[in-house]
Amino acid sequence: MTRRHLGIAALLATTILLTGCGSGGSPGAAGSPSASATPTAACPSLEDVPDSERDCAVYDPDTAMAENERYREELPVDPETQVELDALVEPARRALEALTPPATVEDVVAALADIGLDESSIQTMDNGTGVLFGAFAGGGCLTGFVAPDGAVTVEAGGLIADGGCLAASGH
Known part of the structure; x- marks a missing residue:
């Protein structure tokens, strides 16, 4: 806004x-x-x-x-949920780093689904400079970014106050 x-x-x-x-x-x-x-x-x-x-x-x-x-703002998650989410970070990072650059939205969704995340829970946004993603995973979220050159960031945490894992475009 x-x-x-x-x-x-x-x-x-x-x-x-x-x-x-x-x-x-x-x-x-x-x-x-x-x-x-x-x-x-x-x-x-x-x-x-x-x-x-x-x-x-x-x-x-x-x-x-x-x-x-x-x-x-990210909502807090309980310690047990955070441990479960943290266990998904490295598998997600490896799956996303294995993609051939530049990754598409479809590539990112498929890679995250391959590690066991439900495709319907994966939100993505491609603004032309890479793919942002947020995926609901057992009470919290995996969020991150896949750059056009293949660089990957993945973090684990809570849902955002607006709902979901990825802030809507234009907000």
């Missing part, structure tokens, strides 16, 4: 949250005057302009961007 999209999302969320806030009147007193103006838009904080002088709901874009990336 770009900063522009994040700003639009923050604006929408803030507008929804602020709707009806700060009426200043008693409940049910329609049209009661407000003691102060209610912001109707969100805007990023600026170092040279005090927040109190702005007529918008101020937010920190860096904090908002960091929150937006939380879906990528």
Whole structure:
């Protein structure tokens, strides 16, 4: 998500949250005057302009961007599951290193299936610079990358917070 999209999302969320806030009147007193103006838009904080002088709901874009990336966080796995996942790393690495470069998505899926992973649990993404993969394996994931020159990385860990083993493209 770009900063522009994040700003639009923050604006929408803030507008929804602020709707009806700060009426200043008693409940049910329609049209009661407000003691102060209610912001109707969100805007990023600026170092040279005090927040109190702005007529918008101020937010920190860096904090908002960091929150937006939380879906990528890896969930923890229990120690027994981690041991089982770690035992798959070397067989997966050997199977992937045996592929003839440049490996295709189909090659990567077949190599991981050959070590016993279910093909339907293997996610891949080829962005033209190699094949990213994530494969569900008994309570966790094997993830990694196969570069066009045949270099391979394989890691074992938990699912990502968004679900699955591989973050969706464009996130």
